[in-house]
Amino acid sequence: MALTDITPGPAEDEISRLLRTSSLVPLTVTAWDSGALIHASEAAAALIGVPADALRGQSMLEFYVDTEQRRALLRALEAGAGEAFAEIQLRRADGRQIWVKVAAQRITYGGVPCVLAISQDITEQKEQARALTEALEQLRRQASNLNLDERQAAQAASRAKSAFLAHMSHELRSPLNAILGFSEVIRGLHFGREQVEKYAEYSGYIHQAGSHLLALIDDILDIAKVEAGKLDLQPSSFELSELLDECARMMRPMIDGRGLALGVNGRAAGLSLTADRRRTKQMIINLLSNAIKFTHAGGRVELAAQRMADGAIAITVADTGIGMSDDQIAVALEPFGRVESASINDPTGTGLGLPIVKNLIEAHGGRLQIRSQLKRGTLVRLVFPA
Ligand SMILES: Nc1ncnc2c1ncn2[C@@H]1O[C@H](COP(=O)(O)OP(=O)(O)OP(=O)(O)O)[C@@H](O)[C@H]1O
Ligand SMILES: [Mg+2]
Incomplete structure (x- = not known):
């Protein structure tokens, strides 16, 4: 969906096709200087909580909690050969703040310098990471108040926690590696443009690994909940x-x-x-x-x-x-x-x-x-x- 009337030149065919076919991916094209939205996929509009049509003419900057994050992204794009990743906090139309991970690329679109960005909602991960840091911090504070015996017990508990975390990351890494490996093949069109079935097969593996990962995370959360006394039985x-x-x-x-x-x-x-x-x-x-x-x-x-x-x-x-x-x-x-x-x-x-x-x-x-x-x-x- 075009938000302004910039006519794409021949070099933009690739981008236009991407925009047309990627309604499920939160993708935006914004003007480099003003942040004005030139394109926003349905999924991007949903992420911000605004109907895609209503985004016409709006600047992406209006949704930044801290506009310095946008300037930092532009600086990173300039420093990083036109490609950069960033974590950005946005304020949705309903006022809720979310975190997104953005993969951005500097492009010229309709002769104008622009930023092509694909976003992923990472609000939940951020929240979990914050809770974990807080718990560890609390544990550290408590441990420093304990006497020696108790301190040794706390050290043992912390060693057990580390072992648990190490094992957990190992378990999470194998399905994640499968996801990265198979998607890499698809992204690079390694079998050429014709082998649609092969790519379908590979996305099946990605789905399988994703489901396994989800089940694993549910299990880990169950254990964590009980150990943190946070399990409320009904x-x-x-x-x-x-x-x-x-x-x-x-x-x-x-x-x-x-x-x-x-x-x-x-x-x-x-x-x-x-x-x-x-x-x-x-x-x-x-x-x-x-x-x-x-x-x-x-x-x-x-x-x-x-x-x-x-x-x-x-x-x-x-x-x-x-x-x-x-x-x-x-x-x-x-x-x-x-x-x-x-x-x-x-x-x-x-x-x-x-x-x-x-x-x-x-x-x-x-x-x-x-x-x-x-x-x-x-x-x-x-x-x-x-
Ligand atoms: N009924 C059983 N007969 C024989 N061995 C068992 C039985 N139940 C559990 N075990 C042994 O105990 C181990 C731990 O069981 P647990 O249910 O915790 O893990 P899992 O079944 O291997 O994996 P997950 O349940 O996480 O998918 C199993 O791997 C198996 O070696
Ligand atoms: Mg089992």
Whole structure:
């Protein structure tokens, strides 16, 4: 959508095509000096919160929280051979402030020096980074107030945190590398202009890696929330057998796909549980997916619930799979802890499932019990207090 009547010269064909085809990408062309908007894609207009038509004639500078950031971007473009990246704070039309990461390029458009910019909303990342810095700062302040014993304990905790972070970045890096690598191939048209199917295949890999990344980040946030005491459970009373059936239905394709049998114990009928239903389901699904992943074809998985003598309610997931030794159970309960044989059965797992389940059941005031024997199978029990 052209916002002014500048007629593109022949050298601008490329840019015009990009503008026409990129409504999903937040992309703007602004005049170098005034910041006047010459082009804005639908996605760019949505980012600012203004209908694309209403942007006509407006200057991008009106949306800058600090116009010095625009001058700095121009300086960076001059210094960096016409290309630069920057993080910029914008004020949307509704007053909300957002952070965007901008990849900018100096271009001549309609004979006028302009800035072509592609933006990405990074407000959430910024907020998380700020919260992390604050937490670390608080931890540092607290640690400096502690006596020596406590200080050593804090150091151990901080070492554990560092190890966790190191492992986490490693886990995040592999899907990110896949995303960068495959998109690089697409961006560079490495297979030529005709191989559309090849590019579609590669964008499928990017999507897969992106989904994996998202699931991973959800898991990491779950762990972080519990450890920061920020998990708010929403307890309600619900019919347990319904939940078990729901979980069994959900895992049916995975059960069938691996050639296993699944039994759901009927003794749960009539039992009602007071707990956070969504989190209880998350725990059961995690345990079922483990039981399924680590049991060979022909094996059996049992899902059951019962009221114990003391009134506590236990949900049990048992399998006839590869099992674990006591040492291996200890490993499995650590974040990112995976037993060696796991990677053969499940190359994509990250070792966060069990620690999340343990955190969640403990947040309910309950406990996690694991009994297992190598090559015989595993029984995992969630015990909710009476
Ligand atoms: N039912 C089981 N039978 C045998 N080994 C198991 C079982 N459940 C868990 N394990 C072992 O414990 C490890 C940790 O389990 P956890 O659920 O935390 O991670 P994961 O399943 O490997 O990955 P994720 O759940 O994050 O996708 C597994 O890698 C596996 O080695
Ligand atoms: Mg798991």
